[in-house]
Amino acid sequence: MAQNGQTTPPVFSKADAVNETSKLVHRIIPYKDLEPSWHVPAAKEPGFMRWLITWVGGPAGHINTNPDTAQVSQNTVTGLMHMGVGQKQKGLHYHSVTEIYVVIKGQLEGFDGKGDKHVAGPLDCVYIPKGVPHGVRNCGTEDCELIWVHDGIEKKGTSVYFMDGIYTGPPQVDEISVVNFRDLEPSYDAYRAREVEFARWMVNWVAGPVGYENVNRGQAVENDKVSIGLTVVPPAQKIVPHRHETAEHYVVLQGKALINAGRGNEELGKLDGVYVPPCLEHGVRNHGEEPLYLLWVHEKPQKIGSTTYR
Missing domain, CATH: 2.60.120.10 (Jelly Rolls)
Structure with missing residues (x-):
């Protein structure tokens, strides 16, 4: 199924998310600490x-x-x-x-x-x-x-x-x-990324080989152990709640964010980090006045189609 020229990934219900992730806990690592x-x-x-x-x-x-x-x-x-x-x-x-x-x-x-x-x-x-x-x-x-x-x-x-x-x-x-960042073409192919409310774009510096998610194939370095990228979210926009098969690290490079990973909205500022364990549903919203630059690290490359969205 396609939406706005994008392939619709697997989705899951809110009830499923609550049942399957109730024992998973994310961790915020504040820069000040x-x-x-x-x-x-x-x-x-x-x-x-x-x-x-x-x-x-x-x-x-x-x-x-x-x-x-x-x-x-x-x-x-x-x-x-x-x-x-x-x-x-x-x-x-x-x-x-x-x-x-x-x-x-x-x-x-x-x-x-x-x-x-x-x-x-x-x-x-x-x-x-x-x-x-x-x-x-x-x-x-x-x-x-x-x-x-x-x-x-x-x-x-x-x-x-x-x-x-x-x-x-x-x-x-x-x-x-x-x-070089200038050589990385921004990708809007993430789920609902071309829609108002969820508008955002991504690049990859490091990503998995063929068969794994890599929005900058040919420019990003291939690695079979880790994937590293950047998501840029304009003010008042957000990342669709989703979950990965592997753990994810976030670091805020610019702006302010709210992350909701099952404990309600929690605020993140510049250089705050987050650890999200595998399979934990989470979403992020930009609630600042400038674009949110969110660096992310996946502890293993993600197979194409393995990320699920609500």
Whole structure:
């Protein structure tokens, strides 16, 4: 069945949603409750100063800068790094998981173990495959902030650092790639997204392979472990109540939102995060005066047609 040129996805009744999700609970992780961490290597040295927070992190013994506050996940980590003007990461390092950056403020220059460089600005994505040595610096005139996502959890002490900037590890096999926001065509193909009241658009920086949801096939980087995108909702519009087969992380990049995931309307402000467990019905409304920019992370890519709507 088609509606406004869109394929109508599976729908479910309100009664079904209440019965099936009554035991599921989402979690809001307010930005104000996340204390900045300065404990990554050299983060307190002039020229290398930066701090991190984590909305969703790994369990004990794994990377999680806010273990007493962040939601724990066995699959995916989502956090933020703040790097002031004139600062950089010291040397090079690599992870045992893929690391993905989405710049939300400022200009970021990155470099790899071969000396190749790239630059990313607001809403550009930097995709760093596991095992690829890398470092970044603030190359702009304002503080730089980026969302960082790991497509798996990593044990503390697993990352390998080369603090002098000279890479002496295994040969670099993969390359860092940049997905520029300007190259991502906005998609209005989500359920009812062309209707007044539910108007919104989406892009994907990272998404699943063929057979999985990906609104920017050909531009978004394919990953079989995680999907990352952005939904933009104009004032007074909302996202249709829906549920996914996998857990979802939200981070508000701009604006104000109300989320309803079974406990009534709860307000979200800039840089507040939300963890939504699998199969929990939830909807989001923009109740601010500017467009709502909502970054989302799916802990696993979604098969086409698997998302259900009310």
